[in-house]
Ligand SMILES: Nc1nc2c(c(=O)[nH]1)N(C=O)[C@@H](CNc1ccc(C(=O)N[C@@H](CCC(=O)O)C(=O)O)cc1)CN2
């Protein structure tokens with residue numbers, strides 16, 4: 178079985194081959210299907226969603242953020258803190274960004290809310306470089322989201338979680354070597370749709386199926 182680091186670097190390499198048009202199309206698909214998923218989680222009422230700003234060759238998420246905001250939802254974005262903790266800032270289209278001191282990303286400027294803000298979200302979109310059908314996720318290697326999910330699970334409040342990846346990054350069950358601190362996610366959001374992960378999901382025909 179390939180190691181997490183091998184899978185991560187292979188998918189990072191493949192991502193770098195995407196053209197600007199492919200990235201743009203991915204951002205559109207992620208926005209449409211992500212907004213639908215959020216509408217289902219929110220049940221018709223305004224709610225909060227934890228999102229993140231996709232950087233570099235990650236699936237673009239700015240359109241998704243804008244769609245959620247336009248639908249009346251509150252959009253929370255992560256800020257890296259010491260000890261690989263995340264705080265959360267409420268984003269609007271006029272929120273300024275500055276570069277993070279801890280990771281190669283831009284972060285919103287504003288009042289920083291603790292992890293309990295993510296706990297009260299109606300859904301959490303997570304960055305990932307790959308997931309498998311068991312729900313195991315590989316991120317960028319920082320462990321920020323593993324710690325967040327651990328905090329949520331141990332507080333007994335895990336909002337619905339969905340990992341954002343490209344279609345080719347939803348891997349067969351058993352492909353990702355899970356470590357004890359890894360916290361599985363229930364769904365993946367790809368440019369083609371939402372894929373259900375976890376036990377009993379292997380019969381799922383996946384995005385684009387009738
Ligand atoms: N957009 C984004 N924000 C995030 C995360 C993330 O994975 N993505 N994080 C999750 O924990 C935390 C920050 N950790 C990060 C650690 C490393 C890289 C990184 O090396 N990025 C590569 C891009 C790789 C790619 O295109 O897939 C780079 O900028 O070269 C990014 C974020 C919080 N915010």
Ligand SMILES: Nc1ncnc2c1ncn2[C@@H]1O[C@H](COP(=O)(O)OP(=O)(O)OP(=O)(O)O)[C@@H](O)[C@H]1O
Pocket residue numbers: 181304314315316317318319320321322323324327358359
């Ligand atoms: N709950 C936790 N408490 C303490 N350390 C943790 C926890 N979860 C993960 N870690 C540490 O974080 C490091 C990175 O983990 P991993 O490679 O799974 O990150 P990732 O899932 O790719 O990143 P992210 O969660 O930020 O997207 C690991 O070396 C692990 O020791």
